[in-house]
Amino acid sequence: MVGWGLLAGAAILLAPKVVVEVDVSASPSPAVWAERAKALAEEWYPKLAELLRQPGWKPPAKVTLRFEPMEGVAGTAGDVIHISEAWVRDHPDDWGMVIHELVHVVQAYRNPVPGWITEGIADGIRYAKFEPQRDSALHDPDKSPYTDGYWSAGAFLTFVERWYDRSLFTRLNEAARRGRCTPEFWRRATGKSLEALWDEYKNWYRQTSEEKGRQPRLSDLPEQRGKGAGGE
Numbered sequence: 001m002v003g004w005g006l007l008a009g010a011a012i013l014l015a016p017k018v019v020v021e022v023d024v025s026a027s028p029s030p031a032v033w034a035e036r037a038k039a040l041a042e043e044w045y046p047k048l049a050e051l052l053r054q055p056g057w058k059p060p061a062k063v064t065l066r067f068e069p070m071e072g073v074a075g076t077a078g079d080v081i082h083i084s085e086a087w088v089r090d091h092p093d094d095w096g097m098v099i100h101e102l103v104h105v106v107q108a109y110r111n112p113v114p115g116w117i118t119e120g121i122a123d124g125i126r127y128a129k130f131e132p133q134r135d136s137a138l139h140d141p142d143k144s145p146y147t148d149g150y151w152s153a154g155a156f157l158t159f160v161e162r163w164y165d166r167s168l169f170t171r172l173n174e175a176a177r178r179g180r181c182t183p184e185f186w187r188r189a190t191g192k193s194l195e196a197l198w199d200e201y202k203n204w205y206r207q208t209s210e211e212k213g214r215q216p217r218l219s220d221l222p223e224q225r226g227k228g229a230g231g232e
């Protein structure tokens with residue numbers, strides 16, 4: 001069944017909002033960056049909790065942002081987000097990373113969940129809901145399948161969300177928390193198998209690349225199938 005349980009929270013997240021640019025590249029003080037990250041987390045954590053809501057479930061009430069010398073960019077364990085101080089110094093405008101890690105805190109999966117779903121939800125929310133104004137380019141699905149996770153999966157999930165089920169992120173997250181990311185999930189949400197959805201996305205990508213003569217971007221994703229035909 002398509003389009004049931006429309007998500008009010010997603011509509012709020014997709015509403016137009018002001019574009020605020022921050023440029024701390026001239027003085028990337030870690031303390032200043034950390035304060036801004038804290039404010040961002042306080043603003044977005046409730047939105048993420050709403051988007052990834054589930055009856056009777058509460059996300060952790062406390063989140064720690066820990067800046068430290070570490071390999072890589074960032075990582076989340078439970079309600080602690082570890083952030084590389086060197087990364088922040090070199091990439092002071094990487095607020096999307098904070099959102100990605102905050103999603104992991106809210107997800108709090110205890111059951112085994114396919115990695116591409118965990119990371120696809122985090123990057124789908126990051127690129128399509130937190131920073132849509134960046135209009136990120138979409139990876140070529142023939143070179144980077146959804147099983148690569150991250151934005152390769154996030155863009156695919158966003159395609160399915162817009163085309164089939166506006167509450168996809170909410171429902172997929174709930175299925176993941178319950179350990180029920182089964183083939184049946186996709187059929188119930190969209191009427192199609194995961195493989196069929198992936199083929200559709202690949203075909204859309206190829207067709208759009210040809211039509212536009214360039215790499216498709218987030219804003220090229222179709223907004224809604226049969227808009228106005230079936231109600232909500």
Ligand SMILES: [Zn+2]
Nearest residue numbers: 100104119122
């Ligand atoms: Zn991640």
